[in-house]
Structure formats: structure tokens, C-alpha cells
Amino acid sequence: MKSVRAGVLEVAYREAGPPDGPPAVLLHGFPYDIHAYDVAAERLAAAGVRCLIPYLRGYGPTRFLDAATPRSGEQAALGADLLAFLDALGIGRAVLAGYDWGGRAACVVAALWPERAKGLVSCGVGYNIQNIPVAGRPAAPEVEHRLWYQYYLHGERGRAGLEANRDAFCRLLWQLWSPSWGFDDGTFAQTAGSFDNPDFVDVVVHSYRHRFGLVPSDPAYLEIEARLAEQPAIAVPSIVLLGADDGVGPPPASDTAARHFTGPYRREIVAGVGHNFPQEAPDAFATAVRALL
Numbered sequence: 001m002k003s004v005r006a007g008v009l010e011v012a013y014r015e016a017g018p019p020d021g022p023p024a025v026l027l028h029g030f031p032y033d034i035h036a037y038d039v040a041a042e043r044l045a046a047a048g049v050r051c052l053i054p055y056l057r058g059y060g061p062t063r064f065l066d067a068a069t070p071r072s073g074e075q076a077a078l079g080a081d082l083l084a085f086l087d088a089l090g091i092g093r094a095v096l097a098g099y100d101w102g103g104r105a106a107c108v109v110a111a112l113w114p115e116r117a118k119g120l121v122s123c124g125v126g127y128n129i130q131n132i133p134v135a136g137r138p139a140a141p142e143v144e145h146r147l148w149y150q151y152y153l154h155g156e157r158g159r160a161g162l163e164a165n166r167d168a169f170c171r172l173l174w175q176l177w178s179p180s181w182g183f184d185d186g187t188f189a190q191t192a193g194s195f196d197n198p199d200f201v202d203v204v205v206h207s208y209r210h211r212f213g214l215v216p217s218d219p220a221y222l223e224i225e226a227r228l229a230e231q232p233a234i235a236v237p238s239i240v241l242l243g244a245d246d247g248v249g250p251p252p253a254s255d256t257a258a259r260h261f262t263g264p265y266r267r268e269i270v271a272g273v274g275h276n277f278p279q280e281a282p283d284a285f286a287t288a289v290r291a292l293l
Helices: 034-046 075-088 100-112 141-152 156-164 166-177 185-196 200-210 219-228 282-292
Strands: 002-006 009-016 023-027 050-054 094-099 117-123 238-243 265-270
Touching: 002 075, 009 034, 009 075, 023 034, 023 075, 023 100, 034 050, 034 185, 034 282, 075 100, 075 219, 094 100, 094 282, 100 117, 100 219, 117 282, 141 156, 156 166, 156 200, 166 185, 185 200, 238 282, 265 282
Parallel strands: 023 050, 023 094, 094 117, 117 238, 238 265
Antiparallel strands: 002 009, 009 050
């Protein structure tokens, strides 16, 4: 494990593959951690790819440098963290690949700083930039019921529940979101330690409140959030990977995200895969990353 001071964080990360290989940053989601990439990174490293796999803010050994920094989980913060990570390691361009929160960070950088992205692999939600100005509009009931965990965290009862039962809460989401993935106790335990980060609950709660406009942004990210509210297009070469069994975001029949991509673009739905795409289908994920290199 390595670490680097990047922006407001001391980011812990794993590196695999030759240091002079083409770089790919692999970004985990909620509620997961860098172990989602254990097999995929092994495949990519064997192919000569330099894999950089950071713990996001609020996870594992990553820490805030200043106790006064707001523990924001908003999309702009995740994008800014990724940009700072690239800067800290002196990486001009890389393939950015991720899912859930990590996919959001990758999409934010690919959209706003395309010169830093050689390509984008976005899993689970193709265009993973939140449209917060319209977040108050209700969705269809079959969509709304899958977001129960977000609404739960809008109240202080939910915050207390996550604080008291973080492992059970996160394990339930793994089961609901990846119904065809037969993970075992050891696999979950390997990741669950990352939820003991002292900032995990604050960052998670802020994320799920901010995306609905219920709490303010960290003032440091207001400009980025304003740019994201315009729903910027992504022009870099992009591959979208969707799990056919994703329990929180089943792939829509029509590709509604395609209009946001103005560069080379491909969408693939993989059978038997749920929400945690890189860990459930590491070969398909690694193949997509290599295609962009």
C-alpha cells in the first residue's frame, strides 16, 4: 500500500503493474473498496498496464488532512479528488475506470477535464453525473423503491442506523444489488474493514443528501457543481459496461445515456453480473480498459 498527499486528502492506494506502463486509475464505489479490483488489476498488470487503485474519501486508510475540511460526499468533491490524485502522481493522461461513486468521479473528470482522460470505462450508469437541479422530480415507483437506502439516510434515524450497523447495512446492499453474485463471508470481510474509516458515515450521509439538494455543497466545489449542473457532454472515447442483474440500476432497454457522449462510444450489457461489475466480471472489465489503451 502506498499513499500520496493529494488536495485535501492523504490518499492511500494500491499500485500494480510496471511503473512505466500506460496508466489506468481504477475507482471503487459505495459500499465497496479497492478489493473490487484485485483480479482485474492482476489481469491488467500482466498485460503491462500501470494500475492505480485509490481508496476514495471516507474509505480505508485514506484520511483528510485537516479536521476542519467538510466531509462532503458530493460529486464535485469526488471529481476534484481524482484530479488532485492525478496531479500528485504526475500523471498527465490515464484511462479512468470505475463504477458507482468511482464511476462518477471518472465521468466528472472526463467531462470537465478531457485532456486528462485517455478514455473512460463507466460501469453501472453510463453517464454518471447527477442532475441535481431536477433531483426533486419523482421517478417511476419501480425506480423509487430501489432507492430506499438513500431516503433512509436523509434522516437522523438513518445516520444512526448506518453508524450502528454499517457492516450489516452494506452487506444487505451487496446482496440486493448483486443477486447472482455468490460472494462469501471472507470476501465481504476483506472489504468491510474499509467502512471503519472515521469519516465514512459523514461522507456517505452527505453524498445521499446532497444529490437531492437537501444539504449545501462544500464552498470549495461550488464552481465545479455549477458546471456539472449544465450536464456537460463526455467527448473522450468511452465504454459503458452494464450488469444485466444490477439490482439497484437495471439496464434500460433503450440507451438513454448515449446522447451525453460525443466521442467514440460503446455500450455492453453482460449477463449474470450485478452492480459490482469489476469484481463480478473482472475479465470483461479488464478487456474494456485495455481496449482504450
